[in-house]
Amino acid sequence: MVDALYRRRAAAGTLLFDEGDEADCAYIVERGRVEIAASRATGNVVLTRLGPGEIFGEMALVDGAPRSASARCLDDCVFVVVGRDQIHREIAGATPLMSILLRTLIHRLRVATSRVVSPALPIGIDETARIVARIEGEHELRRALENGEVVAFLQPIVALDGAAPAGFEALARWVHPTRGLLPPTALLAPAADADLLETLDFAVAGTAARAVAALNRELGAAGRAPAFLSANFSAPHFADTQLAGRLAPMLEEAGLDPIHLKVEITETTLIVNPHAAEALARVKALGASVSLDDFGTGYSGLSYLSRFPIDHIKIDQSFTSRLVEDKRTAEIVRSVVDLARLLDISAVAEGIETPEQARRLAEMGVGFGQGYLFGAPVPADAACAAFLAA
Numbered sequence: 001m002v003d004a005l006y007r008r009r010a011a012a013g014t015l016l017f018d019e020g021d022e023a024d025c026a027y028i029v030e031r032g033r034v035e036i037a038a039s040r041a042t043g044n045v046v047l048t049r050l051g052p053g054e055i056f057g058e059m060a061l062v063d064g065a066p067r068s069a070s071a072r073c074l075d076d077c078v079f080v081v082v083g084r085d086q087i088h089r090e091i092a093g094a095t096p097l098m099s100i101l102l103r104t105l106i107h108r109l110r111v112a113t114s115r116v117v118s119p120a121l122p123i124g125i126d127e128t129a130r131i132v133a134r135i136e137g138e139h140e141l142r143r144a145l146e147n148g149e150v151v152a153f154l155q156p157i158v159a160l161d162g163a164a165p166a167g168f169e170a171l172a173r174w175v176h177p178t179r180g181l182l183p184p185t186a187l188l189a190p191a192a193d194a195d196l197l198e199t200l201d202f203a204v205a206g207t208a209a210r211a212v213a214a215l216n217r218e219l220g221a222a223g224r225a226p227a228f229l230s231a232n233f234s235a236p237h238f239a240d241t242q243l244a245g246r247l248a249p250m251l252e253e254a255g256l257d258p259i260h261l262k263v264e265i266t267e268t269t270l271i272v273n274p275h276a277a278e279a280l281a282r283v284k285a286l287g288a289s290v291s292l293d294d295f296g297t298g299y300s301g302l303s304y305l306s307r308f309p310i311d312h313i314k315i316d317q318s319f320t321s322r323l324v325e326d327k328r329t330a331e332i333v334r335s336v337v338d339l340a341r342l343l344d345i346s347a348v349a350e351g352i353e354t355p356e357q358a359r360r361l362a363e364m365g366v367g368f369g370q371g372y373l374f375g376a377p378v379p380a381d382a383a384c385a386a387f388l389a390a
Helices: 059-063 086-095 097-113 127-149 187-195 197-221 242-256 267-272 276-286 301-307 317-322 329-341 355-362 380-389
Strands: 007-010 015-017 025-031 034-040 045-049 072-075 077-083 152-157 164-176 180-182 226-232 261-266 287-294 310-316 344-347
Touching: 007 344, 059 086, 059 097, 077 086, 086 097, 127 152, 127 187, 127 197, 152 197, 152 380, 164 187, 164 197, 164 380, 187 197, 197 226, 197 242, 197 380, 242 276, 261 276, 267 287, 276 287, 310 329, 317 329, 317 355, 329 344, 329 355
Parallel strands: 164 226, 226 261, 261 287, 287 310, 310 344
Antiparallel strands: 007 077, 015 072, 025 077, 034 045, 034 072, 152 164, 164 180
């Protein structure tokens, strides 16, 4: 019998399925023991006996072939039932390479051990081509990081009360040897696939930090205030609390004072990482500040202002673009800026493209802005030269 739709109880001696049956589910043993047997030329052969925590019956769900063995309860048993749709969802959710590896492994095991004829391996040329392209992309990115092809572009961030440059946001670009200059979208997917997001972030942040540190030495010699650097750090950095420990040697090597670094994170990063609050506290103890990027695009942005040590918010460009024409958007931005001011949090507006947007934001009390009105992202040396000449 099956209760609660997912748990099945069966008495000792019960035949759960027979060799050659069509498969509709797999089983995880919760209590009791199960004997798996298959017919051979010499007679029925016991292949294995399974106990609590072990799964069986999954092969036929993966490849759609009939059962290659029978399963019989040795004791009174309780099983968790895993349906065909659940198995297929899990396979579909795996990386394409893992999906192919699993199906290939099951197919080869069938061919080697089963008397039941297994269908042809259902892997097409197009599917394989996609896997090859993904593997090639990962190898290309590793090579690019090793060869210094991934570089930092800097976009100016200005003080809106006079449009004077105040700092930069570091943005990744790929100087590809044959495809030319590639945007961040060409980097992020292969970096995530290859578990290289942290390496990518530090490659860009380190290059940008060295450039801004050199600029600040020149600004100091000229009696001018130093520039700050906003650098993006992706969610994997916050899976533990070690980010500050990795930042410290990077900043020391670059010669950039931690007080001039703003660590940019997204709301998603805060949601998915239970260690985010402690990691950010350590970043602040290092001397750096924390900026919440794309503010207003998530569901719980306001709650994060009290739950996490946020120093700055970046108002998303989707609000900036509608600011002048849409009264409701303007009031939302005004309310957010007023709240941030009460919490001693500064505001930066992204995506500013017109003087009217800049004027309205300044009137609302937004301290800083960035966007094409003030400058596009350019190579670090050009950005620093323009800052020095301003």
